[in-house]
Amino acid sequence: MRIVLETYGSRGDVEPMVGLAVRLRALGAEVRVCAPPDFAQLLDEADVPLTPVAWPIRALATGAIPGKEKAGLADISAELTAMAYEAVAGVAEGCAAVVATGSFPALAGTRSTAEKLGVPYVFTSFSPCYLPSSHQPPLRRPGQVIPPEVTGNRELWDLHAEHMETLFGETVNAHRASVGLPPVSGVRDHVFTGHPFLAADPVLGPWQETPELDVTQTGAWIRPDERPLPAGLEAFLAAGAEPVYVGFGSMPMRGASAPEISRAVIEAVRTQGRRVLLGSGWADLGSIDDRDDCFVVGEVNQQALFRRVAAVVHHGGAGTTTTAARAGAPQVIVPQVADQPYWAGRVSELGIGTGHDGPTPTAESLSAALKIALAPETRARAAAVAGTVRTDGADQAAKLLLDMVGRSGSAPSES
Template identity: 85%
Template sequence: MRVVLVTYGSRGDVEPMMGLALRLQALGAEVRVCAPPDFAELLNGVDVPLSPVGWPIRALATGAVPGKAKAGLSDIAAELTATAYEAVVAVSEGCAAVVATGSFPAAAGARTAAEKLGVPYAFTSLSPSYLPSPHHPPPPWPGQVIPARVTDNRGLWDLNAEHKNALFGETINNHRASVGLPPVDGIRDHVFTDHPFLATDPVLGPWQETPELAVAQTGAWIRPDERPLPADLEAFLAAGAEPVYVGFGSMPMRGANAQDLSRAVIEAVRTQGRRVLLGSGWADLVLIDDRDDCFVVGEVNQQALFRRVAAVVHHGGAGTTTTAARAGTPQVLVPQVADQPYWAGRVTELGIGTGHDGPTPTAESLAAALEIALAPATGARAAVVAETVRTDGAELAAKLLLDKIGRSASAVSAD
């Protein structure tokens, strides 16, 4: 039995699928992951085969793909939909289910492939804020104009559905027609379905029940990381007091070049009397001088690292937020796009850190945020919340998915 997992996005979209893949494998399923080609080495490292989808995500995000430098999601939707569909069909032998997250057009292609193959499909949200609910508004969509008269959440979600139809409806239905499937109305709800998975921790990212959706909230899909930290990083950690980690992951930071941003964050941490540990990431953070209180790392085991730092400053991705919360380490979130403001709000509400005011930190603004994060009360609260974070989300999701497959097979047999 093969399960196909589909995502087109950054590391934060791929890691949860890796967590689910490993749990499915442990329960006896064969797994294929369809994701950007950037992640071949990462997936090979855990013996999960990759079927590449689309362009390398970092090259696309930074304008390095020829002809796509100024392309928005709607401009490349047709290609993403088709390539995701083709990736699933290419590994469809023995396919029993398709699970999708990440880019909306890619998830639409995955849904179409599942329908064409006649197998169950499950959409997964990595944030409650993406799922329609009367309890919260939708994340703002770049370029969308909201009429001043529309202020209630249901009305905003109706506009969100209309906007999705306008952006992607014709493209997705043209692709469906090309593979012999009828058109659908309500593209957003077709892709999301009325019974999605929600791969977030119930304390960090709770879901409020609503009659419109039967959401299965499982907890975050965490991939256990047993890698040791590099020897030079271990030496830096051992050489003094706990540093503050600053890294913005797969996020080019708006409004600042690498040198200016690096200087701002290093100076901010130094004002707090702390050493600095920079995660280079897509923001390309670098050293600004030769002082020995600062160190730069690339991709490392954050599950191990975050337990050994005084605070984590990051972009507000769901995975990084969960990892820091699980470590019991206070956080400062500098949200840029999408669901990142949501996570900044949750961290602030829970008292385990704070959201930075605005997407571009200065030495002064980040220092002010760090004063909150490094306060003893914040650390104590972070330690309490850490004890509540679920670690079995991927296992629960795998069991629910296998049960869904079993029920579907039984229904087919009965027919």
Template identity: 85%
Template sequence: MRVVLVTYGSRGDVGPMTGLALQLQALDAEVRVCAPPDFAELLDRTDVPLTPVGWPIRALATGAVPGKAQARLSDIAAELTAMAYEAVAGVAEGCAAVVATGSFPAVAGARAAAEKLGVPYVFTSFSPSYLPSPHHPPRPWPGQEVPAEVTDNRVLWDLNAEHMNALFGETINTHRASIGLSPVDGIRDHVFTDHPFLAADPVLGPWQETPELDVAQTGAWIRPDERPLPADLEAFLAAGAEPVYVGFGSMPMRGANAQDVSRAVIQAVRTQGRRVLLGSGWADLALIDDRDNCFVVGEVNHQELFGRVAAVIHHGGAGTTVTAARAGAPQVIVPQVADQPYWAGRVTELGIGTGHDGPTPTAESLSAALKITLAPETGARAAVVAETVRADGAELAAELLLDMIGRSGSAG
């Protein structure tokens, strides 16, 4: 039995898919992941085959893909849909299911490939905030203007569907016509389906049931990481009190250059009397002086590291949020885009940290947020919540998926 997992997104999208892939392999399924070429090394060290999709995601995010920095969203969407379709169609024939998440145009291409091949398709969200519900409003999309007087969530989701049709409807239906598929009216609901998976922890990101969707909330898909920390990082950790980790993962910071952000975060942590551990990441955080209370690391095992720091300052990706929560590390989230404001709100509501106001931190604003997060009561609450965070989401999802495939085969 072969399953194809598809995402066009950052490490925060590819990591969970890798977690699911490993659980499927443990249940004797053959797995192929379609993802950006940036993550070939990640998948190679977990022995999960990769079919590259599209441009390198970091190059696209930073405007380094030739000819794409000034390209229209509709043009990029059209190419992503086609590239995802070609990648999935090339490996999914005869497979048991296609599971997709990430960039909406790419997921639409994956769904079209599954439909063309007659293969079952499952959409997955890593955050409740993406899924239509009367219990919460949609996240804003680029270029969407919502009248201030409109506050009813159902109406807002209707407007969201209209806006997504305007953004992607013509592009996706043009591609569908080119491969012999009929057009669809509701692009969002067609891609999301009425029975999606929700790969989010039910304590951190709970789903409130609604008759419109049959959501299977599995818990977060966590890829186990057994790598030891580098020796120089171990030496830094052993040389003093627990540092504050600051890293924004595969997320360029909006509205500020790397030097300004580095200076702001280092000064903020030092103001609170703490040592600083910088994760360089796509924000290119770097040292601002030669003081020995600050250290820079690249890509390391966060599952091991976060249990050994005083707090984690990050961008609010779903994966980093759940990793810090599992470790009992209080958090400051500096949200940039997408579902990150949702996670900032959730850590604040749960009392396990705080959300920074706005995407661009200053030394003063970040120091104020960090002061709340470093308070003893926040740490105590984070320790309590850590005991409730599930670690078996990928295992449950793999079992659900194989059960679905089995029932589909029996029905056929």
């Protein structure tokens, strides 16, 4: 049995798919991942074949694709839809199912590929806040204007669907026509389907049953990471008290330059009497002086690292939030985009940390947030919640997927 997994996004969109791929393969399935070319090494380390999709995601996000610096959303969406379609079409014929997540235009192209080939399709969200529900409002899309009289969740989701239609409907249907498929109305619901998977931990990101969707919540898809920490990092950790880790992953920070952000976060951590461990990431964080209480790392095994820090300051991606919670590390989330404000809210509600007010931290604002995260009661609550975080989400999803396909010859999310 062969399964194709598709995602176009940052590491937070790719890493869970690798976790699912590893579990599917352990259960006897053949797996291929379609993802941005940036992640060739990650897939190679997991011994999972990669089919590259579109442009390198970091170059696109930072405006480094020649000729795309001033491209509008419509042009990028049209190209990405077509490129995802072609990439998946090249490997999905005859497969048992296509599982997809990530960027909406790439999802639309993947959905069309599955339909064209007659292959079952499963949409997956890594955060509850992306899924229409009467229990929560939608995330506001860029450029979307909400009339002040519209306050009910269902009405807000209806407006969200209309806005998605405005943004992507024409593009999606133009591409569908080009490959011989009929037009669809309601592109959001067409792509999301009525039966999505939700790969989020039930404690951190709970789903409440709603008439709008039949959601299967599996738990987060975690790829076990057995890599040792670098020798220099081990030496730094051993040289003093637990540091505060600050890293913003695949997020170029808004509102300030890399040196300004670096200075603000280092000074904030020092104000709390702690050593600081910087994850350079796309924000390009770096040291501001030659003091030995600061150490800079690149991409490392966060599953191992977060068990050895006093707190984690990060952007609020679903994967980083789950990894920190699983490690029992108090968190400060500095949300930038997308579902990150949702995770900041959940961390605050659970008492395992706090959300920073706004996307650009100053030494003063981050120091105030760290004071909450480093309080003994927050640490105790984080340790208690850590024991409730599930680690079997990818295994559960793999078994469900194979069972569904095996029993019916189709996945649950075709409509």
